[in-house]
Amino acid sequence: MILCGGENLMDLLPEAPDPAATPDRALRFRAVPGGAPCNCARALARLGTAAGYLAPVSTDAFGAALAEGLERDGVVLAGGRSDLPTALAVVTLTEGGPVYAFHREGTADRDVTPAGLLEALPEDAAALCLSGMAL
Numbered sequence: 001m002i003l004c005g006g007e008n009l010m011d012l013l014p015e016a017p018d019p020a021a022t023p024d025r026a027l028r029f030r031a032v033p034g035g036a037p038c039n040c041a042r043a044l045a046r047l048g049t050a051a052g053y054l055a056p057v058s059t060d061a062f063g064a065a066l067a068e069g070l071e072r073d074g075v076v077l078a079g080g081r082s083d084l085p086t087a088l089a090v091v092t093l094t095e096g097g098p099v100y101a102f103h104r105e106g107t108a109d110r111d112v113t114p115a116g117l118l119e120a121l122p123e124d125a126a127a128l129c130l131s132g133m134a135l
Helices: 036-046 061-072 114-120
Strands: 002-005 009-014 029-034 051-053 087-094 097-103 127-130
Touching (some): 029 061
Antiparallel strands (some): 087 097
């Protein structure tokens, strides 16, 4: 099994404004499951490789969507679940390019301890892929 660890988050992507639908100029965002380690685990599982995800996933609504996608693709949630909220990456466009604001303090994917990580390691783990944000 290849284990992936690091951030799991919701990318909040801006939607194009519709002046008729949002005359108050309210910002609208679409929530998309993300985080490089989650994407890596899902891709590995879709390719038929045994894959696990090592960081906890929130029990909130965003976390439920993340966990559902991981499990649907066959990823083992080795890190379990956490009652802390899901991390967010709010994306805005500046001069046509994306700018990210990460909200990760006190979130589920950071709800880890050395002892908890050791306990979560499956015996059949052969490789570990960590995200740079987690390091």
